[in-house]
Amino acid sequence: MTVPGHGGDDDAGGPEDDGLDLVPLSGVRPLGRGATSPVAPPAATPRLVTCPHCGARLPAGTASCPACLSPLRSGPAPAGTARGPSRTAALRLVFRGAGSHLEVPPGGELRLGRDPAWAPEAAGLLAEEPTVSDRHAGITHGEDGTVSLTEVPQGATNGVRVNDRVLAPGRTERLADGDRVWLGPVVSFTVRIPGQPSC
Structure with a gap:
């Protein structure tokens, strides 16, 4: 079946002429037929924990608290x-x-x-x-x-x-x-x- 405005099933040829003028978007690379756009994973935000000695917020896994200099283990608790x-x-x-x-x-x-x-x-x-x-x-x-x-x-x-x-x-x-x-x-x-x- 041929859809109006489409040139039929032309898998061997170049781009089909559907009568629309496509304007490329800046910074967007066109994808081939059947391809999907890769989705970038969200940027990982560092997990923050609280120093049990002074209450300062710091990244998990910190060896010692920069605020009170208390030694911490695998993460303050x-x-x-x-x-x-x-x-x-x-x-x-x-x-x-x-x-x-x-x-x-x-x-x-x-x-x-x-x-x-x-x-x-x-x-x-x-x-x-x-x-x-x-x-x-x-x-x-x-x-x-x-x-x-x-x-x-x-x-x-x-x-x-x-x-x-x-x-x-x-x-x-x-x-x-x-x-x-x-x-x-x-x-x-x-x-x-x-x-x-x-x-």
Whole structure:
């Protein structure tokens, strides 16, 4: 069947004359018969996450926060948030006295001090403890169950002890289940690491 205005089925010849004047668009390349125009994928926008220490927005996967210089793992996540499934249960820090405790999930970090902006999880518990510095120390709980303690690099006013060992500022100390950690001369907690035998 021949459609009016069309020259029929002329597959071997050149362009068909349909009586229309086609004006090429600037920057558009004509496509051959049966071809489809490739669609460019949308530009990927980088995924932003929030630094758990200062709240700054930064690209996912950043090694350390440029705003507060805090080290980050495979992407910032608030302390107290587990990073996916893990075989290890949460680390527990049991404070002497009223039985208060703090927990750190596998892959998490907990800062110990009285400054609520720097140590939001611990500041409420330590707010009335004048022998504890605003920024005293940090605890990390590895995905593999390892636990480490580090006194702040500038040093806490009253120092940190693990059992009878005095920590050097900025130096990381590996902890075992049952270790007693002292933040200054008064405040202490016992480390309870799931799956490890007590010392």
